[in-house]
Amino acid sequence: MLSIALFLAGWSCGWLLLWRLPVPPRAVASAGPSRPRLAVVVPARDEAAMLPALLASVQAQLREGDELVVVDDHSTDGTAAVASACDARVLAAPELADGWAGKPAACHAGAMATTAALLVFVDADVVLADGALDRLALAQAASGAVVSVQPWHQMAGPVERLSLVFNLTALMGGGSFSAWRGQVRHRLAYGPVLLLDRERYEAVGGYANPAVRGAVAEDLALARLVGRSLPFAGRRLASFRMYPQGACQLVRGWTKNIATGAGNVPWWAGALVVAWIWSLAGGVFASWWCVAASVVQVAVQGRRVGRYGLLSALLYPLLLAFFLAVFLRSVVLTATGSRVRWRGRLVPTRAP
Secondary structure (H helix, E strand, O other): OHHHHHHHHHHHHHHHHOOOOOOOOOOOHHHOOOOOOEEEEEEEOOOOOOHHHHHHHHHOOOOOOOEEEEEEOOOOOOHHHHHHHOOOEEEEOOOOOOOOOHHHHHHHHHHHOOOOOEEEEEOOOEEEOOOHHHHHHHHHHHHOOEEEEEOEEEOOOHHHHHHHHHHHHHHHOOOOOOOOHHHOOOOOOOOOEEEEEHHHHHHHOHHHOHHHHOOOOHHHHHHHHHOOEEEEEOOOOEEEEOOOOOHHHHHHHHHHHHHHHHOOOOHHHHHHHHHHHHHHHHHHHHOHHHHHHHHHHHHHHHHHHEOOOHHHHHOHHHHHHHHHHHHHHHHHHHHOOOEEEEOOEEEEOOOO
């Protein structure tokens, strides 16, 4: 009975941490074009296959005076040619200077090459939902915060489903989608889609700030500088494909990010995430009813973060074991200051 009670406590934490995924309200049609001019900056390194879908989704939402810049970060696969063919302005990223990581350098170059009042940084593997730019721009204007989106995970192969527990903990960890969202001081931002008004961006130094330019998780560093963050998530705003090139890319990508992200979550959210993970691991030994309860929970919550089905939920013990192995690897490499190879570069697992 004690083991079942402990399981139920941790299982409940999973529901409370991912209570709902609110989205910004739609603009009132009668209000007209009330958002400011915006500049969409896309840092891209070897993203020729992904860019057409993103650029089509962006261009359908641009208004007169908006800007769209793709910063080609020394790609080898024709990224610049694809972006140009899609009618985007293409900018070559500068050579990396000491202390800079690739993405911050590309984002900074794009921001400096544009003039719009609102900066929108979008990863190349994202596809924006209809109306997303207007909704996010209005949310940013109302809050004055760094507005960001963790997209819904689209998948095309079985290996990509290994990201399930990572995606769940990414949303749970900040407490921003918990039952206490209104009382939480949001500290996390999500890098795939990030909006910030130029005045605040320049006031804190943007991606050129020494605390951001070499950061492993530049989105978290930028949000801390601004001091206000408003995160969103879900299919109604954006979707993406994470690590489509197979298991090696997936392991390297999550190794690079997961330990750093875990180190930036509020203590109480971290404790509740640990309790939830403990319920997933311990329920197998408590009762088959606990296993069934976890399958139901993972199936429901998985649909909130991506195109995960019943099979993924049934296999959750294997996905959990994979998560724990990669998380442990990330912790060890981060603690020792080691590097992982990412897109042809050696990337540190922590800021220098």
